[in-house]
Amino acid sequence: MRIALLALAIGLVALRFMPLLPPTPWLAAMAAFGLACLGWRRARAPGLVLVGLAWACLHGQWALDDRLAPELDGRTLWLEGRVGSLPDNQGQSVRFELTDIESARYSLPRTVRLSWFNGPAVSRGERWRVAVTLKRPRGVVNPAGMDIEAWMLARGIGASGSVKDGQLLVAAPGSWRDTLRQRLLAVDAQGYQGVLVALVLGDGSAINRDQWAVLQATGTVHLMVISGTHIGLLAGLVYGLVAGLARWGAWPARLPWLPWACGLAFGAALGYGALAGFGVPVQRACIMLGLVLLWRLRFRHLGVGLPWLVALNAVLLVNPLVSLLPGFWLSFAAVAVLMLVFAGRLGAWRWWRGWTRAQWLMAVGLLPVLLALGLPISVSGPLANLLAVPWVSIAVLPAALLGAALLPIPWVGEALLWLVGGLLAWLFEALTWLSLQAPAWVPPRLPLWLGLLVLAGTLLLLLPAGLPMRPLGWPLVLLAAWPPLSTVPHGQAQVTQLDVGQGLAAVVRTRHHTVLYDAGPRTPGQDAGERVVLPNLLAMGVRRLDLMLISHAHQDHAGGAPAVQRGLPVAAVWGGEADQLAPGLQASQCESGRQWHWDGVSFTVWRWAAARDSNPSSCVLLVEAQGERLLLGGDIDAAAERALVASGLDLRGHWLQSPHHGSRTSSSQRLLDAMAPRGALISRGHGNAFGHPHAQVLQRYQANGMEVHDNALHGALHLRLGRFDGVRGERQQRRFWRDPT
Structure with a gap:
């Protein structure tokens, strides 16, 4: 009995680790073969594993089929539905789930999660007719942090959206929970x-x-x-x-x-x-x-x-x-x-x-x-x-x-x-x-073999006192606190451009030092510094920042900096607009021409002194490791790019962090000619309102034979500078619930 239940559970939880779901005919064949195995005693356990896996995959496919159709992504539609959750009031906006969706023209998910800025009071059980801009489930994908796409799929939420207008159709019939x-x-x-x-x-x-x-x-x-x-x-x-x-x-x-x-x-x-x-x-x-x-x-x-x-x-x-x-x-x-x-x-x-x-x-x-x-x-x-x-x-x-x-x-x-x-x-x-x-501790990510050793040590410690080998559990468990993690080789730099949505945050690690270039956006209720940047730094094993360089004072680049500084010791803060950053940061002004070397990796900063606006005031960072170069450009525009080329700085490089998220006013041909980069790293939010990256910029990249790596499409981007082996996106690690496009 216990073996049968354990086998069924293994098949059911295996869904969690599936990169892709099998086609429906394969699921039917799997279920049929598993049921046939139940007739033989020795094959009963494998049969239950197959039956459980087929049932779980079928549920997963039903949930995926209930997501918003790709052709409706970003469109504004009129729909009707019932408020199915207690509204979550956050400042001037309210969030709630709308269920029992009806639309005259389109087939929509059964449940959508909506936000309404400056809207009226909403109560559970009410029925509304609303104009909503809907989006498919989509979230940032990083090595650490919450996976919003998995959360929405498990909750049966097929789309998210923002309400533009609406009218109450039916008042809540005895909404006692909301009243209470x-x-x-x-x-x-x-x-x-x-x-x-x-x-x-x-x-x-x-x-x-x-x-x-x-x-x-x-x-x-x-x-x-x-x-x-x-x-x-x-x-x-x-x-x-x-x-x-x-x-x-x-x-x-x-x-x-x-x-x-x-x-x-x-x-x-x-x-x-x-x-x-x-x-x-x-x-x-x-x-x-x-x-x-x-x-x-x-x-x-x-x-x-x-x-x-x-x-x-x-x-x-x-x-x-x-x-x-x-x-x-x-x-x-x-x-x-x-x-x-x-x-x-x-x-x-x-x-x-x-x-x-x-x-x-x-x-x-x-x-x-x-x-x-x-x-x-x-x-x-x-x-x-x-x-x-x-x-x-x-x-x-x-x-x-x-x-x-x-x-x-x-x-x-x-x-x-x-x-x-x-x-x-x-x-x-x-x-x-x-x-x-005793603040909470975020351990670094452990490799599988090390995690299994910690698990073995835990099981030993949970055994009754007096059993042999129980004390050996302590050194195995303590591996979690002091793991033998691999380090960046001397002369190389590990670059991670985090997926922070419409903003920028890039981590550059050498063997013994770490630089954070920009800290992600902060908006009401959402702080990428707290929710994305800091957890990922800690998961990388970073316990101290040697430098936090904030390109300029715009919130999509500087907003997360205070949260990062609260969570980690920061030796120095530099900024392209140091006097306009949050007062607690105590930043120094970025100075052009400053150079230094850490662990065989060279760093050079540049800033256009004649800039009059915020974007062209961005502090630019050039990183070189064993001849391979990366230029982090913040939000500089074409005018600042001309000044950068005219400065005499050797810009020949391999990778360009696309300035201003791929805006039409940046990535000028003059800069591309001076750099001749192999590829561009774009940091932007999926379906952002600014149209980043602009089609002309993408055409320019293509005409120059450049690879394009996009946070919105590929998740966090990883580059080992000094090895000349290309960029890896976090979404390359397939999960069946992640939208591949």
Whole structure:
């Protein structure tokens, strides 16, 4: 039974690692052959793997077919739909999901994610007719960071868009969740109204940025946002209450306590699930909890592994695409770690000993999963959860739910929620202190062989004390902190032009030094420095910037610089417009002619002193490694390019970072003649409003025999300067959910 369930699960999760999906006839043949194998006992496990893979791939293909058609990408259409999610208000804009889409002329996805700037109030359950500019699911692709295309596919979102106009057709029919959300946001919770909404409704959109940072740094996000954790806490409280009453003799003798404890716990879980909207994490938690309670009631003799495998397969059969979400791996891995820690121990631990061991063993057990997913690791997480879990489960969550239920009674509910706000304030003060003492750690990306060694060490440490070879787990786990990573050879430079959308950020690493040229854009609600540049620097193993050179002060180049400086020590900051950068950067003015050498690689900067506007004031960086050259040009225009050619600087090179994102006013023929480059690296946003790169510039590149490498088409671009071996795009690593164009 266990082998069969494990084989089916392997087939279902294999979807996560598929570069391409097989054609439908192949899927049918795979499923038929797998079903035929079930008739032979020895071939049953391989057959279940094939059946699971075919089912998962079929779901993946259905989701891909539900995406916006390519010919409709970027077009503005009128459509009707129902608001299917709680709106996420961000400043002057609101984001929400529109479902049950109808269009008179086009076949559209079932669900789209929209943003409406300066729009009216939107409530869940309303039906709207809106004019929307739709786009296919598309996101930046870098070595580290969130994969938005995978997230949208797993959520069943077939397009995103911005609303231009709209009219309400049908008001929300009893939108009680939205009404409750507004009531919770209106109460006085001492500044923690957003956390209240997350606790009660499972909607974390109202948690402010500082509170998010504290939760992430201390590894306590799951206590405030992920509703599956709340469901487990609430069900555990109800079960424990009935069990306690039965032990104390206060439970009615005519009612068997165990069936009632399991039934009431599951009923509480379903009630909270309805309150939280039955999202994917809630569905997963309810399935797992129901199976665990059924096992506790009837099937304890079968061991703890069986309900875990049944729950795993149940969740994957309902929606195999959940394997694309980090929460899926973390939730099942956490349960597996607890099972391994507590199952099979001789004798019972005291409650305090079991609680403390559970926290630090959970931190160790989830380490390989966090490394594989590229997620930050909270150093203070074990201690923070040791304090926060009982505080939230015993004091905060029950009081928050009770306060929300009593809101119709004047003053009573508000007073209770005010007290909950005070409890949260004390908790966040402690968590803030912990986050300052031990910030979250982002480990460098590990090669596969090293990750497997860390996994082996973790499994050794999770074994019961006294078993042979268990102490050998420590040196293997510590490889994650001090990995033997490969370094850039002397005389070469590793260049990575990150995919930051409509902006620029390029990392140049030599053997012992790192330069960041521009830091990506920052717009309201989106900071590429925080979300893209900093995580990728840390994933590369960079722990200090020797130089951050900001070409000029425009936000698409300089906006992310403050976030990078907050996250990493920066030895020096230079700027083409140093006096116009953020005050905290303390930048020095870029000076033409400055040259230096690091690890056998030469660097030269140039700036047009006579420039009158921001773009031509860009500070230009020329990098040379063993005769191979790259020119990073910022946003210089044709006039600045003429001045650069006339400066006498030797521009003969191999690679040109396309100035001003491929704008028509840049990449002049004079510059191309002076450089004779092999190729151009374009940094721009997919479907940007500026029309970058311009068709004339692309024709000019083609006429000069140049290769064109585009962030919007190829993801982050990698170039090893000094090896003369070309550019590699991150999208070359195929994933079935990524749009190839």
